[in-house]
Amino acid sequence: MALVVPRQGPAGMFALSCRAAALLAATEIDRAGGVGGRPVELVDVDGGAEPAAVARQVALLVRAGAVDAVLGWHLSSVRQALAPVVAGRVPYVYATAYEGGERHSGVLCSGELPGEQVVAALAWLRAQTGVRRWFLVGNDYVWPRTTARRTAAALRRVGVAVVGSRYLPLGCPDDAVWPGVLEAVVRSGAEGVLMLLVGSDGVRFNREFAAAGLDGALLRFSPFMDETMLLASGPGATRGLFASAGWFASLASASALQFTRDFATAFDLLAAAAPAGPGAPSPGTMAESTYAGLHLLAALGRGGVPSVADVQRARAGWAWDSPHGTVDLRGGGAGHPVHVAVADGVGFDVLARVGRGR
Numbered sequence: 001m002a003l004v005v006p007r008q009g010p011a012g013m014f015a016l017s018c019r020a021a022a023l024l025a026a027t028e029i030d031r032a033g034g035v036g037g038r039p040v041e042l043v044d045v046d047g048g049a050e051p052a053a054v055a056r057q058v059a060l061l062v063r064a065g066a067v068d069a070v071l072g073w074h075l076s077s078v079r080q081a082l083a084p085v086v087a088g089r090v091p092y093v094y095a096t097a098y099e100g101g102e103r104h105s106g107v108l109c110s111g112e113l114p115g116e117q118v119v120a121a122l123a124w125l126r127a128q129t130g131v132r133r134w135f136l137v138g139n140d141y142v143w144p145r146t147t148a149r150r151t152a153a154a155l156r157r158v159g160v161a162v163v164g165s166r167y168l169p170l171g172c173p174d175d176a177v178w179p180g181v182l183e184a185v186v187r188s189g190a191e192g193v194l195m196l197l198v199g200s201d202g203v204r205f206n207r208e209f210a211a212a213g214l215d216g217a218l219l220r221f222s223p224f225m226d227e228t229m230l231l232a233s234g235p236g237a238t239r240g241l242f243a244s245a246g247w248f249a250s251l252a253s254a255s256a257l258q259f260t261r262d263f264a265t266a267f268d269l270l271a272a273a274a275p276a277g278p279g280a281p282s283p284g285t286m287a288e289s290t291y292a293g294l295h296l297l298a299a300l301g302r303g304g305v306p307s308v309a310d311v312q313r314a315r316a317g318w319a320w321d322s323p324h325g326t327v328d329l330r331g332g333g334a335g336h337p338v339h340v341a342v343a344d345g346v347g348f349d350v351l352a353r354v355g356r357g358r
Contacts, residue, residue, distance in 0.1 A: 001040065001041070001042065001043065001067055001068060001069040001070060001071055001294075001297070002043045002045050002058050002061055002067045002069070002070045002071070002072075003019065003022050003042045003043065003044055003045065003071055003072065004045045004047040004054060004058065004070060004071070004072030004073075004074050004078070004082070005018040005019060005022075005044075005045075005046075005047050005072060005073055005074060005290070006046065006047040006048030006074055006075070006078075007046045007047075007048050008046065008048035008049070009048040009170060009171050009199075010139075010170055010171045010198045010199040010200040010201045011047075011048060011074070011075060011198050011199040012048050012199070012200075013199050013200060013203075013228055013229075013232060014073065014199065014226075014228060014284070014286040014287070015048075017228060017281065017283060017284060017286060017287040018073050018286055018287055018290040019042075019044070020263070020266035020267050020269065020287065021263065021266060021283065021287035021288065021290045021291035021294075022042055022071070022290050022291065022294050023042070023266055023269045024262055024263065024265070024266035024269065024291060025040075025290075025291045025292075025294035025295050025298075026039075026040035026042060026294065027269060028295070029294070029295065029298045035298045035301060035304075035305055035306070036301060036303065036304040036305040038305065040294075040298070043061060043066065043067055045057055045058055045061075045072075047072055047073075047074030047075070047078050048074075051077050051078045051080065051081035051082070052081055054074075054078050054081060054082060055078075055081040055082045055084075055085045056085075058070060058082055058085065058086060059085040059086070062085070062086055062089050062090055067090065068090060068091075068305050068306075069090050069091045069092070069093070069297055069305075069306060070082070070086055070090060070091070070092040070093070071092075071093050071095060071290070071293050071294055071297055072092075072093075072094060072095065072096075073095050073096045073286050073289060073290045073293070074094075074096070075141065075143065075170075075198065076098050076099060076141070076142045076143040076146075077141045077142055077143075079094050079098070079102070079107075080142060083102065083104040083107045084104060086104075086106065086107075087104035087105045087106055087107060088104075088105040088106055088308055089106070089308070090106065090308065091106050091108070091297060091300065091306045091307065091308055091310065091311045092104075092106060092107045092108070092311075093108050093110055093293045093294075093296060093297045093311075094107060094108070094109045094110065094111070094293075095110050095111060095289045095290050095292065095293025095294075095296075096111040096286065096289050097111040097112040097113070097117055097223060097224070097245070097285075097289075098111055098113070098143060099114060099142065099143050099146035099147045099150060100113050100114065100146075100150060100333065101146070102332070103332070105308060105311075105312065106308035106311045106312065107311070108296075108300075108311050108314060108315060108329075108332075109332070109333075109334065110289070110292065110293050110296055110327065110329075110334050111289055111334060111336075112223070112245065112246055112334070112336045112338055112355075113333055113334065114147045114150055114151045114223070115151070115154065116244075116335070116336065116338040116354065116355030117223040117244050117245065117336075117338055117355070118147060118151050118155075118194075118223050118244070119151050119154045119155055119158065119160075120244075120338065120354040120355050121221065121223070121242070121244035121338070121340050121354050122134070122155060122158070122160045122194070122221065123158040123159075123160065123354075124340055124352060124354045125192075125219070125221060125242060125340070126158065126159060126160055129219065130191075131191040131192045131219055132159055132160050132161060132191065133161050133163050133188075133189065133190045133191045133192070134160065134161070134162050134163065134190055134191070134192045134193065134194040134221070135162070135163060135164045135165065135166075135184070135185045135188045135190035135192070135193050135194070136148055136162050136164070136165040136166070136193075136194045136196065137165070137166050137168070137181055137185070137193055137194070137195055137196070137197060137205060138165070138166075138167050138168070138194075138195070138196030138197060139167065139168055139169070139170050139172075139196065139197055139198050139201055140167035140168060140169055140170070141170060143196070144167065144196035144197075145167065147196060147223075148162070148165065148196070162194065163188045163189060163190050164184060164185075164188040164190065166181050166184055168181070168197070168201065170198060170201065171200065171201065172201055172204070178204065178205070178208040179208075179212075181205075181208075182208060182209065182212050182214065185214070185218070186214070190218065191218060191219065192218055192219035192220065192221060193209070193218060193219070193220045193221070194221055194222075195220055195221065195222035195224070195225070196222070196223070196224065197222070197224065198224060199229065200232070202222060202224065202225060202229050202233075203229055203232040203233045206220075206229075206233035206237040206238060206241065207233060207234070207237045209237070210236060210237040210238075210239065211237075215237070215239040215240050215241075216239070216240070218240070219240050219241075219242060220240060220241045220242065221241075221242045221243070221244075222241070222242075222243050223243065223244050223245065225241070225243040225343075226243075226245070226284030226285045226286060227248075227249050227281070227282040227283075227284045227346065227347060227348065228281070228284045228286070229284075230343055230345075230346045230347065230348070231281070231346045233346075234346070235345035235346050238343035238344075238345065238346070239343070241342070241343040242340060242341065242342050242343070243340070243341050243342075243343070243348065244338055244339065244340050244341070244354065244355075245285045245338065245339065245341075246285065246288075246289075246322070246324040246325070246327075246336040246337060246338055246339070247283075247284075247285040247288040247289070247322075247323065247324040248285070248324075248339060248341050248348045248350050249282035249283055249284070249347070249348070250341070250347060250348050250349060250350055251323075251324060251339070251350060253324075253325070255321070255322075255323050255324075255325070256323050256324060258323070259283065259288065259291070259323035260282070260283060263283040263287065263291075282347070288322070288323055288324065291323070292320070292322040292323065292327075295320070295322075296320050299320065300314055300318075314329060315329060315331070315332045316330075316331070317329065317330055324336070324337060324339075325337040335355075336355060337353055337355060338353065338354055338355030339351075339352065339353050339354065339355075340352050340353075340354050
């Protein structure tokens, strides 16, 4: 299967952990007999290239019969280019939180949706902290803009206001932009910042925010923040930072603890090195969703190689187990157990479950 994971750009920082997680899932599937008796072979595609280039590469693989399916953790702009060229031809599992609305035949979006990941989390934060006025800082592409648009009415209903916004290019190269963004946040009178920033852009914002001394006055919240980004931000840049997701490495359920233990061995598979042991990084939500997505894709065929028809059947109603709990699919949307967590240095403390799934 084509494994579409970014190796460059602001999301390239997740490539190593996503591929390690995919190798772990493939190894587990093969030990259980493979997919229809066949071993899993991952064909790497750089999902951090220009979306049209990613779509062309995958289309060539599909037309040549080189892949039976597509799996990816990558940005929605890539999904929008990729889905039309594989629709109706091979199954495609898009394994990340996204803005909603995907309808192409054979495309299954297995990640969290904004209603539980953003709306429920900000409603919980308002109840716990009293913060209701947020300034949105996001990257300028489909996920942040569509998420903001689709959550606006729901946020108003729970008493949360977005009092201003700024959108920045992916991989924002201009150092002069950041002081202006922070100035706009302060001028708005917001009590917190809703971050819809990807990877290294989120890391840069965290550092600039803390360096300006705003971390002592304003909260930050992100539905796109994992342990990898915390580590890159540094412990001095994460005070007052909240996140929501289905997965956090600090979840204490049996399935979560097992995945965390197994993930350390995935780096042995990746590098063919000595056991990584306690020095292995914590698996972030990007890695966990890639791992779960590959297991989901393998299971869709019910003992055989999955087809587009299998995906369409699953979209009408399907449930699967992930390391963070049972996920339920209805009408093409995945219902996850979603948690809110607060950063503690370069790790997360899980505070509450705000989304029950479906």
